[in-house]
Amino acid sequence: MDKGSMGPKKTFVSTFRMEFKPAAPQFVLNGIKNELEDRATAQGGSSKQGTISTDITSKRRVSTEKGPLLEFLDPQEQLEVRVGGQARLHCAFRSCSVPVASCWIYNRKQEVIGRPRTCVESSDTDSSVEISQACSDDAGTYTILVRNRRCLAQHTVTLSVIDRPHPPASSPMVSQLSSRSLVLSWSGPSYDGGSAVTGYVVEVRREGPEKPENWSEVTTSCKNTSYRIHSVLEPLGEYRFRVRAYNSAGVSEPSEVSDCVKMDTRGELKEESQSYVTVTIDTTHKVKDHYNVHEKLGVGKFGQVFRLSHKETGQVCAGKFYRAYGSKAKAAARREMELMKCLHHPKLVQCLGAYDTRSEIIMVME
Known part of the structure; x- marks a missing residue:
């Protein structure tokens, strides 16, 4: 087959695109960039002097060996106000150059702008959002984005708007x-x-x-x-x-x-x-001196429970044999016995006796 019969050559080109999704909507970043360029022009400079970075960092301070490029000064972390009160979110910052542009983002989705209840004020050194008559819809995260010619940084403040609780869910x-x-x-x-x-x-x-x-x-x-x-x-x-x-x-x-x-x-x-027993922890006798130990009733992480019967009265009860080998485990067992012997209520299991000797720690219960 000659070259003329092969027809025109076909070239296949495969392309792909990688996108970086910043922590704020792109239209917000573009707005900050445009504002920064406009302010630079208004101050007598050229908006094309150098390049303006689009990198975002979640750190409070962006630094080089020569010093910080942009840093937040003791920023708020959380703010709590009552319903109907006034909330003021404020961040001060220091930049290595001016002009500086900033904006606030609500819940990382919506830019905060001036509205009847909301006032936004910004300068080259700080920015604030004031919300009057705060309501539950105002609660959430407020992220401030601050940008100069060389970098962009962000910080997030959490606003909590608290109200009276709802009534108890059931009648008494x-x-x-x-x-x-x-x-x-x-x-x-x-x-x-x-x-x-x-x-x-x-x-x-x-x-x-x-x-x-x-x-x-x-x-x-x-x-x-x-x-x-x-x-x-x-x-x-x-x-x-x-x-x-x-x-x-x-x-x-x-x-x-x-x-x-x-x-x-x-x-x-x-x-x-209803009568209750006053329990004194016995440190001289063993449980078998007063009770017969019968079958095992249960096993738990901290010990075993056996059925007991009193040798004189025949009263049937339960004995918790603590698995206490170390000093910490023994101290925890003693704290539980001290607590149980003080609890007296018709609907609570009562402590009837306690034994604390060198070889065993046992609590006798109903």
């Missing part, structure tokens, strides 16, 4: 009812307002054949989701309860109201008959 439930006392239990709020719940306010209202009384506070310093009431209740009285949660921002709205509770005496006799 009543247990351990007697003639003059009861225990209330409830669930915590579904949202803490952005700040940890630090306590609860328990309120009571007495019901009657006529108009119910006003709500009154039983306690304002409850730290748990249960509370025993015994000071404001009268025999055969009828009451309703509700609870409020609070954090550093304020007190929530009240929970749903409990069912009407009538005080009676059915639980009082049972409560009075």
Whole structure:
């Protein structure tokens, strides 16, 4: 076949493209670059003098052997404000050259610009964002990008906008009812307002054949989701309860109201008959001096549990044999025994005895 019959030669070219995705939208970087060039021209220089770097660093300070090119001066890390308050995010910086351009990015996606509630002010030495009437939508990260002729650096400040917590998620439930006392239990709020719940306010209202009384506070310093009431209740009285949660921002709205509770005496006799053992840790006897040890009931990380029976009374109980070989393990076992012998509650397993000798550490429980 001659050359003429082969037809024109075909050349295949394969290309690919690599993109670097910066920490801010490209239109923001372009805007900073244009602003920097405009300011350089306005100051009598040429916007084409040298090249303006597009490299971004997350460090607070960009340095060379001759000194810092750009550094942030004691920048904020976090800021917490209450709903409706004013938030001011501020960063001061030092640059080796001027002019300097800067901007703020919200949640690394949206440029922060001046709006009715937002004011942005920038200079060659600092930049700030002021937000009035802060709301939960303003919470998030605010990243400042600062750029001079030679580099670009960034720093992020986290803004938390806290509010009062939501009300407790359930109405109070009543247990351990007697003639003059009861225990209330409830669930915590579904949202803490952005700040940890630090306590609860328990309120009571007495019901009657006529108009119910006003709500009154039983306690304002409850730290748990249960509370025993015994000071404001009268025999055969009828009451309703509700609870409020609070954090550093304020007190929530009240929970749903409990069912009407009538005080009676059915639980009082049972409560009075409850007795507890005062335990002293025995350091002279072994557990087998007082108890018969029977089959193993369970095994855990810190020891084994055996069924015990008292040699004189025949009382059946459980014995926890600690696996305590080192000084730290023995100290932890002793702390647990000291704690258990102080806990007295009808719904908690009670400590009946404790043995601490050179060869064994054992706690006897119900």
